[in-house]
Amino acid sequence: VLIFFFFKQKTAYEISACTYFFFFQAEDGIRDAQESRGLGDVYKRQYQRRVHGELSKFLMQRLNTLTQQLVAAQRQQDDVFADVQLAPPDVILGLTLAFKADQDPNKVSLGVGAYRDDDGKPYVFQSVRKAEQKIVSANLDKEYAPIDGTPEFIKAAQKLLFVGEDVLAKYGKYVVTSQCVGGTGSLRLAFEFLNRFKPGTVYVSNPTWVNHNQIVEYMGMRLVEYPYWCPEAKGLNFPAMIGSLRQAAPGSIILLHACAHNPTGVDPTAEQWREIAQVCKENKLFPYFDHAYQGFATGDLENDSLSLKIFLEEGLQFLVTQSFAKNFGLYGERVGAIHIVCNNAEVAERVRSQLKIVVRVTYSNPPIHGARLVQTIIGDSQLFEEWKQELVQVSGRIIQMRTLLRQELESLGTQGNWDHITSQIGMFSYTGLTPKQCDLLTQKYHIYLVKNGRISICGLTTKNVSYVARAIKDVVENA
């Protein structure tokens, strides 16, 4: 009453509120309220520890918190971002953070799809280092690239994608290509473009790369999963897949992995690709290829683009997003491209103009450095050969690790069939481990992998493959 008598209303409310907090500990109010910022807990601890001698210390602390409260009350009354919840960390990238924080000497990272050499270290391609030197000595400026990337890069990206002597010449005339920010940037751009001009239901494989689902949902597009992985056979469930695609409404967008499916490592055969192409033609479906592992599937660039060639031969129009992160080791430089196969020059021109507008409102123009490295390598026949050989070595080590892991598992007499470790293709293996088994692998053995049982073979080395095999045997038989 006295406070209200002497002060203005607003101030009086504030002072009396603080006085109330100071003296009265509401059982249900302060400690449980989100806005309390843990003050209630502070009070709780204070009460439990308080003794006579510490009374003055306790009072000083109370005074501090009271001052802080008054200051905070001076700030905006209702917090702008009060409703912003703490977001969970990214599933896959969070693994890397957890791995880094782990102190155990035996830890193994089988999470992120980033290549490691036999010492578990990142590998920088020699051809990339040479290209880097070439660029430095050329003393280039740092001017803006055109919105869709430099013509040299566009040419290089197309040359790699439609590799094969006459493929580009025959079919590539009306391909609209734009440099993008890595594989994800290309994916986002593709869906922005599709959502704007050709919205439709998006069909993704079950399972698929987690960011596929996330981006489609973020764009507000309808998502349907088509069957893909067969847990019993640990392979492709083709009849169910093709059956599902036959049911798809015309105009649906079918997200396919051009090679080295992520996360299963299981790819359709050439005949199966042809059948998929036929269904797309008959039902007027729009194929969208995610091509992030060219060179990692069969070790041959041309073979890895076979699915694209088949679709081109069938006369289909489709979209490809291409990433240079893995096959050039240029992860952090964010080099990617989007390719839209059109039917004639006039359509291609219109599509290009609209694609550029989508780019302009997202990041204006693409980062130049990684693109310069890629175009330098692809544009120099010697460097290109060197790079191809390095890629064969890199993908070869992955195949070697698959063989070793399977050998170790089988020689330990691990329960179950492990053929799929060597029959699957690319950087990843869908082991078939359950989430519980994966958790145990992490907690007991400090082996980090995605909860769906996907392991990145790149994380295996000749030094740790036995350890990993023993760990898998343990969790499979005891979890």
Next chain:
Amino acid sequence: STQSTWGIIKMLSNSIKKDLYKVVQRSFSSFWANVQQGPPDPIFGITDAFRKDSSSQKVNLGAGTYRDDNGKPFVLECVKKGQALSQQKYHDYEYLPVPGLAPFTDVSIRLAYGADSQAIKEKRVAALQALSGTGSLRLGAEFIRKFMPAGTPIYMPDQTWANHKNIFTSAGLQIKEYRYYQPKTRLLNLEGLLEDLNNLPERSVVLLHACAHNPTGVDPSQAEWRQIRDIIQKRNALVFFDMAYQGFTSGDTELDAYAVRLFADANIPILLAQSYAKNFGLYGMRVGCFSVVCQSEEEARRVQSQATIIARGIWSNPPVEGARIVESVLNDKELSQLWHKEVKIMADRVKTMRDQLVVNLRKSGSPHDWSHITKQIGMFAFTGLQPPQVETLARDHHIYFTKDGSCLLYTSDAADDLLCVDLCGRRIIYK
């Protein structure tokens, strides 16, 4: 071809066949049939037209990229040294964390908010590396759309960078305007600005150019900034600062950040888009930083986590190269000093060009008052030229402006050889 009936029928059938082919082709290309031709970019489109021009006298005054006195792109000395230093420090091309290179975002917010910033000391600033100014703006726009109440509009100055409206519209936000530029004086319309800000609904989002307003070059004075701050505080508004020219405006990075720091100290919720394209000359490297000044450390953590998710869906993680260069320069005492020197050189050259342009315009006998060119600040000058005059300049004199008459203050000739044009287009003097 003969004049016979049969010849005429053949001709007709050939032309019908051609049309049929077109129709058939179109029906097979039906997938993209509804994609209309998009207009060329208002700024980069000028550069495209400039590139196609074959005249030896051509001048590009359109795109906002710095040129030295020979009209050549200028790579800063500190950037060359910074690149060498970063190649010694960093040995791989691994993915950055989604929020980017931490030493880079740390030094970036220190540059913007000041080394002694209360907000930084209290860890209240959420910061993510983004793809230059555009990427930072887009990230912020998506954040606003996701976390502010539905239908929250963003207020921008009536004259603003051509891409602003498009970025915020594509993020699904409604655009509203406040008065900013006074065409009569070619300077700030302070009265209109304050009045419009006063009428803002509670909790609006207001876009402000921190310094060197693009395209007008008209900035509020420090006293005027204080007036703006008072009204923003009164209306409980949220401010989105676009700062693309820190250091480039006055030559002093502290001065150029005055508005940002003033508002941060007043505890106004701020979002900031920082670009290193111009002040570091790192245009194509796409280096920028998006930050949010929050009420508490805990809130900054929440905001950062959500902005991270948005960034993951746009580009996954940002490009390494440019951030490593900026971080290497700003965290090295010598290189940082060198950068401050070089950015002042660039800013001083702009001021010199402004003075020279006005002197030459007066010398050429132009009857108009060109003092606004020296009163404006930054890379751009709002000349007051109209679209038909802009077209004449491009067509007949091979000088490229943007359609709104904004021009860049670097010419491809030395200071003495400026082309001066009387506004009525009657007298053209080559000096």
